[in-house]
Amino acid sequence: MKWATRTGVHVDRAACAWLIGRNIDKACEFIFVTDPAGVPADAVPFDMPGVDLTHHGHDCTFETMLRRYDIVDPVLWKLAEIIHEADIDDERFDAPAAPGLDIIIRGLSMTLTDEQILAVCGPILDGLYEYLKRSLILGREPA
Amino acid sequence: MPGSWVLLCYRLPREPSSPRVTIWRKLRRLGVAQLADGLVALPADARTREHFDWIAAEVRHSGGTAGLWLSQPASSAQERDLAAAMAADRAREYEDVLVAANAAAALEEPERARTVKRLRAELRRIGRRDYFPPRQRGTAHAAVTDLARGELSANAVSYSEGQR
Numbered sequence: 001m002k003w004a005t006r007t008g009v010h011v012d013r014a015a016c017a018w019l020i021g022r023n024i025d026k027a028c029e030f031i032f033v034t035d036p037a038g039v040p041a042d043a044v045p046f047d048m049p050g051v052d053l054t055h056h057g058h059d060c061t062f063e064t065m066l067r068r069y070d071i072v073d074p075v076l077w078k079l080a081e082i083i084h085e086a087d088i089d090d091e092r093f094d095a096p097a098a099p100g101l102d103i104i105i106r107g108l109s110m111t112l113t114d115e116q117i118l119a120v121c122g123p124i125l126d127g128l129y130e131y132l133k134r135s136l137i138l139g140r141e142p143a
Numbered sequence: 144m145p146g147s148w149v150l151l152c153y154r155l156p157r158e159p160s161s162p163r164v165t166i167w168r169k170l171r172r173l174g175v176a177q178l179a180d181g182l183v184a185l186p187a188d189a190r191t192r193e194h195f196d197w198i199a200a201e202v203r204h205s206g207g208t209a210g211l212w213l214s215q216p217a218s219s220a221q222e223r224d225l226a227a228a229m230a231a232d233r234a235r236e237y238e239d240v241l242v243a244a245n246a247a248a249a250l251e252e253p254e255r256a257r258t259v260k261r262l263r264a265e266l267r268r269i270g271r272r273d274y275f276p277p278r279q280r281g282t283a284h285a286a287v288t289d290l291a292r293g294e295l296s297a298n299a300v301s302y303s304e305g306q307r
Binding site: 008010049050055089090099107 | 172192197200271
């Protein structure tokens with residue numbers, strides 16, 4: 001399936017793309033547009049004003065996606081807290097990793113294209129997921 | 144040559160009042176310049192534009208109307224005034240941090256460490272909406288650093304003097 005989002009991807013869009021490929025659509029393909037009007041008819045738009053898969057109430061798009069696709073994995077919801085704070089920064093969650101992740105992806109956006117950012121963010125988010133999974137299982141910081 | 148600004152022009156229904164308060168808080172957090180009732184501005188970049196995009200969407204969702212505009216002040220003087228007003232708002236916030244840091248110098252641990260943590264978070268928050276850093280920025284940061292190191296806050300004053 002084709003998925004469309006705004007160009008200049010940052011943490012929420014990068015994490016959503018990772019989630020789509022991991023949990024929703026293994027054969028996903030991403031298109032980046034500058035204007036919501038430029039979304040092709042056969043693509044699902046996300047993280048842009050005026051579409052379904054976007055910010056809703058307090059939720060960032062990553063959280064909206066977890067809800068829409070009924071994903072209950074507690075590790076992903078823990079990751080969602082970090083994405084939420086890195087993106088919205090409203091101190092709704094205690095996520096000390098968020099400012100760091102925000103800066104890392106902001107930096108990547110200065111040196112890489114949108115496609116490259118998604119490619120680089122894959123292993124970063126895989127690692128973060130594993131870390132959060134181990135800390136949830138152990139009930140403390142993993143080594 | 145004046146720079147580029149992003150303007151958010153919005154109108155919300157008078158009732159209910161809670162969306163008005165939510166939007167107002169979000170705009171305050173972003174450190175916007177209030178140009179008129181329902182018209183706020185920030186220097187244009189990808190981040191500020193995106194923040195306004197989301198707020199505009201929220202205004203519309205709450206039954207209001209909102210539009211985003213990219214604009215340039217017609218004169219450098221006008222832009223200077225705008226920047227000076229925004230810098231003055233931040234300066235007041237940094238001064239509050241400075242006062243709190245100096246007051247905390249007499250505290251014992253762990254209250255002192257707790258204050259450092261709180262003030263650092265506050266500095267980060269102010270920093271995110273500080274588009275035209277006033278000189279109080281350096282003073283406030285130095286005062287909190289000194290508080291963390293357990294030094295006398297007098298150092299903060301001499302540090303800022305040297306920075307000018």
